[in-house]
Structure formats: C-alpha cells, structure tokens
Amino acid sequence: MPLKGIRTVTAARNGVGAFILQCKRLDFHYCDWAGSSRGMVSFLKHSLPAFAKENPQIEIRVSPRPHKHPVIKGHYINGREKAVCVRNLEPEQILQKANLLKEASGEKLKRTKKPVTSINESVRGIWSPYHGDLRTI
Amino acid sequence: MRTSLRQVNLDVIRLQGSRFLYVCSVCRQEARPRPFVARQFLRNASDATPITERVRRKLWGTDNPPGLKDPYGGEGVFEKKFKRGQSAPQEDESAEVTRAAGTENAVVEDALPEETPYEPATTWEGLQRVGHLGRWSDLPPSEADAYNSFSSNRRLTKLGHVSLAAHQTAVELCLMHLLKKPLTSICDVAEHEKPVFKLIWNCKIQPKSNTEWDSALVYPDKETEDALIYIFEQIGGAQQAAPEANAAAEDAEAAELEDTQDRDSAQEPRSIPFFGYKYAKDRGFLALSLNDPVTKFAFLKRFSQLTGQYFPDPILHSISSVGQVIDHIKTELKPKPKKLADHLVGDDSLQSLPNVKVFVKKQKPWHKDEELGRKKLIDAELRERGLVE
Numbered sequence: 293m294p295l296k297g298i299r300t301v302t303a304a305r306n307g308v309g310a311f312i313l314q315c316k317r318l319d320f321h322y323c324d325w326a327g328s329s330r331g332m333v334s335f336l337k338h339s340l341p342a343f344a345k346e347n348p349q350i351e352i353r354v355s356p357r358p359h360k361h362p363v364i365k366g367h368y369i370n371g372r373e374k375a376v377c378v379r380n381l382e383p384e385q386i387l388q389k390a391n392l393l394k395e396a397s398g399e400k401l402k403r404t405k406k407p408v409t410s411i412n413e414s415v416r417g418i419w420s421p422y423h424g425d426l427r428t429i
Numbered sequence: 430m431r432t433s434l435r436q437v438n439l440d441v442i443r444l445q446g447s448r449f450l451y452v453c454s455v456c457r458q459e460a461r462p463r464p465f466v467a468r469q470f471l472r473n474a475s476d477a478t479p480i481t482e483r484v485r486r487k488l489w490g491t492d493n494p495p496g497l498k499d500p501y502g503g504e505g506v507f508e509k510k511f512k513r514g515q516s517a518p519q520e521d522e523s524a525e526v527t528r529a530a531g532t533e534n535a536v537v538e539d540a541l542p543e544e545t546p547y548e549p550a551t552t553w554e555g556l557q558r559v560g561h562l563g564r565w566s567d568l569p570p571s572e573a574d575a576y577n578s579f580s581s582n583r584r585l586t587k588l589g590h591v592s593l594a595a596h597q598t599a600v601e602l603c604l605m606h607l608l609k610k611p612l613t614s615i616c617d618v619a620e621h622e623k624p625v626f627k628l629i630w631n632c633k634i635q636p637k638s639n640t641e642w643d644s645a646l647v648y649p650d651k652e653t654e655d656a657l658i659y660i661f662e663q664i665g666g667a668q669q670a671a672p673e674a675n676a677a678a679e680d681a682e683a684a685e686l687e688d689t690q691d692r693d694s695a696q697e698p699r700s701i702p703f704f705g706y707k708y709a710k711d712r713g714f715l716a717l718s719l720n721d722p723v724t725k726f727a728f729l730k731r732f733s734q735l736t737g738q739y740f741p742d743p744i745l746h747s748i749s750s751v752g753q754v755i756d757h758i759k760t761e762l763k764p765k766p767k768k769l770a771d772h773l774v775g776d777d778s779l780q781s782l783p784n785v786k787v788f789v790k791k792q793k794p795w796h797k798d799e800e801l802g803r804k805k806l807i808d809a810e811l812r813e814r815g816l817v818e
Contacts, residue, residue, distance in 0.1 A: 324768050337769070337772060341778040348782075353785075353787075354773060354786070356768075356770060356789075356790070
C-alpha cells in the first residue's frame, strides 16, 4: 500500500474566511465621587451608546468602583485580561483606549526583534541527520 | 550538721518514690527537707508569744512595751467597724433590759437579743457604699440635670416648610415690634396651637419700606388682629402665654378644642410640621430687611428654632434680608447629585442595546463566582468545614 503524505491544506487563520474578534467583553469601572472619573462619566453618558451599538459582538458591563480610579478591562477569548487605567482622561482619549482594547488579541505584548517574521514554514526544510549524503569519516 | 549520705539517699528515695533510681548529690542536697526555717518558730513552741512580740520586747527592754497590744496584726478596720455597729444596738438593748428588769423579771429573757451570726455578703446589694467623694458625678440626677433642647431637634428639608417658618417668624416679629416687646422672647413659645398658627398663616406682609417691621403686617380682618394682639401681648410679659389663655381669645368652643389638642400634643410629639400646611400663602416677607442687628438676631434665632437650620458665621454676616435667608437655605437643600448608574439605567438608548449591562452596585469577586455557578459549591463547602455560619 503506497504511503500517502499528509496533504497540506490552508491553516485556519483569523480573518481568512471569517474574522472572530478576540475581545469578548469590556468592563467599564468608574467612581461617582472622584474627579479622576470625570472624563469616564462623560464618556459613559454620551459616547457609550454609540460605541456599544458599533460593537454588538462585545459584551459591555458598566459598574461603579467607588474611591478608585476609572478602569477599562478587556476580557479575551484566550482567557486573558487586559486593564487600562483611564484616570483624568478626556472622553475622546477614553474612546481611543476602548478601541485599543477592542482590537487587541489578548496576547502578551512582545517585542519584535527581527525585521521580518513569517508564519510560513521554511522552503529549505529542517536538517536531518538521516537524510542526505552520509560522509565517511 | 549534715546527716550521713546514706540517710540522705534514703530520704531522697522516699521523697521521690521508686521511679528514679539515681539522683545526683547536688539534687539530693537540694531535695533534703530543711527544718531550720520552721525551727525558728518551733523553738519555743511552749511559749505563746510570737517572734514579733519577743523582738519588740527586746527592743524596748521591758516585758510590757508601750503601744498597741498587737501592732502587727489583729482585726482590720472593717471588722472593727462591723463589730462596733453590732455592739451598739446590743448595748442599747441591754440597757433597756436592765431598765425592764426592775419592773418585770419574766420579760427579761424574751427581750434578750438574738444572736445573729455574721454572714459574708455575696453581692454588693444592700451594702454601705464606700468611697463617695461628694462630687457632682456621685450625686443622683436632679431636675437641673435634665436637658431640653432649644429647637425641636427636627431639621425641615422641604422648601415649603422653610418658607412657612420664615413667614411665621416674620409675622411674629412684626407683632413683637408693634407691641414693643423684647424680640427674642418669642422663642419661649416653641410652637403655637393650630388656631393661632392659622391666624398667623392668614396674615400678609407688605413692607412699605424695608426697615419698617411694625407697620408691615396686614391682617385679613379686625377679629384676627385683635386675637393676635391679645395673644402676643402675653408673650414675653410677666405671665407666659398659656394655651388656655390663647384660646380664650377665640371663643369658648375653640378653648375646649385647644385644650384637648394641648393634652394630645403633651402626650405624643407632633409628627406633621405646621399642622399639614404645605406652603406660605404670602411672599411679601421676602422683602423684609434684616439690617438691624437685633431684628436679624431675633429672626435667625426663631427661624433656627422652627426649622432646625443653622447658619455659619460668614453667612450670618452677609445676610441682609429675609429673601437671602431663604436663598441660603435653598443652596443648603440642593438635592444630592444623581448617581451615574441611575442615569444610565434610565437611558433608553443604552438599555435597548442587548450587549450592555449596567450594574448599580460594585461588582465583587463573589458576583463572579455566582455568574460562573460555583458560588453555591463554595458556600456549601465552607459550611461543611464550619468556616461560615
């Protein structure tokens, strides 16, 4: 029976065929009393309905966190969380932060050291000691 | 002189029992009974005089040293006092007995006091108090110690009630001005009866000039004027305005009604401020001036008494009319800022979105447990281990 190699098929890539947003939930925490929440309160009052309407796939929770700075917390489908403190920020800046969290993958931030990165495997293949010419010593 | 080692050994073994076979020599010496301490007292066992007495005799050089018979011991102060207390009635009774003995010998034996054995007290009840220093705090409370608040201890927060209080104060002070009475004496009457209050409520204030308080009052009719002047003449005078006297000004029926109301109000404190009146009918009192310091003081004192609202010094200084008083109270009574959660819950555009959830309360870790369905399990486990009740 002839052996058949495994056929290479297209690997699943997010965005090829379907795009699944990695962010599943955004929590908005604010304080009614503290001044650092002024921008957040304004954002929640005026900008949140539009933001929530634009992103129906993200669950949005708003809850008070008394006597603490305002925070946006993103929950991702890989199980990770990302929190951004938005103290003393203007509503526009808070919207930027919310978009940042929305678009994030949920992975830890990594420093790119090499100029080129690829997810394709090398054309040359991996070196093996059992293949190729056996040289006599 | 030491006993022989053999004897010591035996002593030690006898002392400690047969559990330990070997005991070192130091321990043996330590464990030896030392009779010489007791011997001090045993030496003259036949002699009854204790060592302290013998030392005392030696110090004085005589067998009868001066001073107390037993200066180092004996009965305590309380025991002596108790004995004295017991012996005194005994003496009295024995005197009586001897007096009675002259007349009738048969009664003597019956009249002898019964021997009451001493019983130590187990509780403090019934015992004489010791340590009273005669200070104020030690004395029982007197009438002067009772505290009666100047105001009614009730802070009125509705603007209608505040304006009612200001109107009432203005009318009262106008009357006091008119009658040339000391203005602050109106505070002696904490609150009026309902018919009197109704008369005051019906009055209007139309200040002709800002400074004139005595001519600003406008009565609805002549009857009201007479009644109010009659009532206020008694305030601040020699005799206080009794509620019955107030009512006498009205008529006999009103007097009866008032009397019953007075009794009712004495029995239970009034719950509705200003007898259910919601607002002042007249707004003319707002224009009255408070530039005169005496009038200003009297007005603010009476107003504070009626409303329970007090004024800080800088505000006191800046107030120059009744309208400003009301303005200050308005700023004080400003409603609390609405919580954002309430605002968001009431926002239809946000509530109509299915992906938005607004929480009124802070979300705690147990909320997460509840959401994930593990709260009951955690709770049950904690209860099983006895960590929560």
